[in-house]
Amino acid sequence: MSSIDNLAQLFMKFPGIGTRQAKRFVYFLLAQDPYFVESLAREIAELNKSIAQCESCFRFYPRTGVTNLCSTCAEDADNTTLLVIEKDPDFDTVKRSGSYTGRYFVLGGTIPVLERDPSSKIRIRELLARIERGAVDGLSEVILALSANPEGDFTREYVAKTLTPLAEKFSISITTLGRGLSTGTELEYSDSDTLKHALKNRG
Amino acid sequence: MSSIDNLAQLFMKFPGIGTRQAKRFVYFLLAQDPYFVESLAREIAELNKSIAQCESCFRFYPRTGVTNLCSTCAEDADNTTLLVIEKDPDFDTVKRSGSYTGRYFVLGGTIPVLERDPSSKIRIRELLARIERGAVDGLSEVILALSANPEGDFTREYVAKTLTPLAEKFSISITTLGRGLSTGTELEYSDSDTLKHALKNRG
Numbered sequence: 001m002s003s004i005d006n007l008a009q010l011f012m013k014f015p016g017i018g019t020r021q022a023k024r025f026v027y028f029l030l031a032q033d034p035y036f037v038e039s040l041a042r043e044i045a046e047l048n049k050s051i052a053q054c055e056s057c058f059r060f061y062p063r064t065g066v067t068n069l070c071s072t073c074a075e076d077a078d079n080t081t082l083l084v085i086e087k088d089p090d091f092d093t094v095k096r097s098g099s100y101t102g103r104y105f106v107l108g109g110t111i112p113v114l115e116r117d118p119s120s121k122i123r124i125r126e127l128l129a130r131i132e133r134g135a136v137d138g139l140s141e142v143i144l145a146l147s148a149n150p151e152g153d154f155t156r157e158y159v160a161k162t163l164t165p166l167a168e169k170f171s172i173s174i175t176t177l178g179r180g181l182s183t184g185t186e187l188e189y190s191d192s193d194t195l196k197h198a199l200k201n202r203g
Numbered sequence: 204m205s206s207i208d209n210l211a212q213l214f215m216k217f218p219g220i221g222t223r224q225a226k227r228f229v230y231f232l233l234a235q236d237p238y239f240v241e242s243l244a245r246e247i248a249e250l251n252k253s254i255a256q257c258e259s260c261f262r263f264y265p266r267t268g269v270t271n272l273c274s275t276c277a278e279d280a281d282n283t284t285l286l287v288i289e290k291d292p293d294f295d296t297v298k299r300s301g302s303y304t305g306r307y308f309v310l311g312g313t314i315p316v317l318e319r320d321p322s323s324k325i326r327i328r329e330l331l332a333r334i335e336r337g338a339v340d341g342l343s344e345v346i347l348a349l350s351a352n353p354e355g356d357f358t359r360e361y362v363a364k365t366l367t368p369l370a371e372k373f374s375i376s377i378t379t380l381g382r383g384l385s386t387g388t389e390l391e392y393s394d395s396d397t398l399k400h401a402l403k404n405r406g
Binding site: 002003004006007010013014015016020021023024025026027028029030032034036037038039040041042043044045046047048050051053060061062087088089 | 205206207209210213216217218219223224226227228229230231232233235237239240241242243244245246247248249250251253254256263264265290291292
């Protein structure tokens, strides 16, 4: 096997990349100037050296040296709420919105609806431990901020059920993001499930 | 800017990759085991060392050492025909079909319909030089095997027009791939352009 095929096989492991696009990536790299290719190889090789995973929220952050916590977990913030999100990019979205000032926890994925071993797909044990630690610090609400789709719904139900005994023990409430019309939605084009939630959550 | 953003910006240069997918690639790499990431960085860094571009047909091939020609250009084949293809993967497709035994030339792309400087998008000068060399060796036909879409049509017209003086000088004919129904096509669902060609090329 040539190194074209070797590299294509590695690219095929990337999310959403099939055989054809993997090959296209390799030919694209072959056509680039050597400086670009060198930079890419170096950035990939050094990614793990400069990026660490936060011990508290599990998101990836630029390593700073002294602490094992990301800048957000290290700063003096509201300890009463914990926002559970699916993946790293969701953190940026929430942070940018400026509408949340509490703590974060990255669940690391969602659970496929037919999954037999749900706990293998997400950081549920780590979340339980985080809540137990949080309870000492005044945690009073866990917000499950997962996707509004079947997989997100299934994951939310599983997480809520698993957290319930611990939440009851420490009187912590488990909430979810409100459902309804997204800003910019025209009523004419909204699906019936969205409409159902919008009617239920009317204010 | 963190190395997450740095690497995401490099991935955004990849064909068909936008901001979101570039970031997803970085988080995917952060979640992989170090062995995978190291292999990827190494394969990318060494790609150019093990792969060369053929001096005659311009396709990329595993470097073998002695010659600057790929295995297909180096072998003893039919010198009378030259098949002009758009890109490297097209070579594999033709080769696999087993229906062509002559020489190849990789044009390196197609020309966008509104392009002002068509010669900058494809290897037209290299093709002219190749044909001139080929004429000495008995080249009698150049087959333009480009895509059957507007950009392919535009490129084919441009290439045919540019080659004409040279082709006439050496009595080389310029042909294109036949157009008609693809195998498996149902007449009911074929577009009118395909049908037009199929009727014209009936046999």
